[in-house]
Amino acid sequence: MANTSYHHGNLKQALIAAAREQLAEQGVASLNLRALARGLKVTHPAVYRHFKDKDALLEAVAEEGFVELTERLQAASVASPEDHARGLEHMATAYIGFALDHPELLQLMFVLMPASERMQNESLYAASKQAYAVLLSSVAHTDTDPYISSAVVWALFHGLATLTIDKQLEVLGDPDKRQKVIAQAAHVLARGMF
Amino acid sequence: MANTSYHHGNLKQALIAAAREQLAEQGVASLNLRALARGLKVTHPAVYRHFKDKDALLEAVAEEGFVELTERLQAASVASPEDHARGLEHMATAYIGFALDHPELLQLMFVLMPASERMQNESLYAASKQAYAVLLSSVAHTDTDPYISSAVVWALFHGLATLTIDKQLEVLGDPDKRQKVIAQAAHVLARGMF
């Protein structure tokens, strides 16, 4: 369809893409539907033909985030299938790399939406489950309860990622030291669990 | 001063307290100045006599949060000064306890405000530093660079706390299993670092 016509043609996907852009550039606080619509040469109520409300659009964005996070974790986990310690480091690096590339998106995925809300959106919930599944399989060979181990791994990764975003620790600002922290984290996990 | 008079008497503190309440009960999304003011029998522009804007009020709330978190961590860290592994477990329990008691507050403290903004508020920044200092001192005796070690510890604690809030992991929903995860986390840290 030509975008010169009355109808946009692919407004739904365009909205998600535009939302990701504005999210990355201006943060979630200043993300508003009217600006999105304006950017797409459309009036703002048009959004409601494709999304129930603002949250629904954000959920679609978050879902894309989980898909991408899953891909990165997957790629990292198959990189060194033998060496578990190194595998953990690769996954940690992947997780934090995602956080560095898409800080606002990660916040949206985890914080902006209460988990209860996330679970009511079937496809979003499925996407988040898939990301978790990668981590779960990475500790499947451990002695201890994999659910407990995976919680520890996930928490450490997630904590590193969020602290990196928040710039809470100066250490994580310097890429060199950041990698040392990641290595240390992977080391600690490996020594503590395997 | 009597609260029957034209002037409220202690509006600033009352606002902070009311904000904490509304934060805990309804979440940050629906926290609005007009409702706060209404609850205190005051019109909403009165808020601006005590806080530059909404963010300034939220920063004051966050600061109280950091003070309380610091107290809890401090209490936990002095509980078993000899046994480092047990000390870590106590601190983790304290951190997650705080997250369970004040989930929305913790999110406000870390997520709602970009770190850059936090650092521009001197007393808020100082309060957050103090919380970190407790953790830093808890790994001071380690061989490895304390800044790197503390980053790992902080990340693991923070990750556990945020995942608990998000109810991301079912494991963390059951108090019994939650304690197992905490124990495992402390165990991993202790084995990996000491």
Place this chain on the structure above:
DNA sequence: GCTTGATGTTACCAATGGCAACACGAGTAA
């Protein structure tokens, strides 16, 4: 060509953060 359904537009509303001008009232000095 006419109808129908999907998609966009126009016109509106309520809630909210914030600003400006004014009002009150307690303390101070004459």
Place this chain on the structure above:
DNA sequence: TTACTCGTGTTGCCATTGGTAACATCAAGC
């Protein structure tokens, strides 16, 4: 006592934003 002043609260207003309802337009099938 009177008058001045400053801190604090109020009234009235505005712009932005999410959301709804009624109408308009286009594409596709009959």
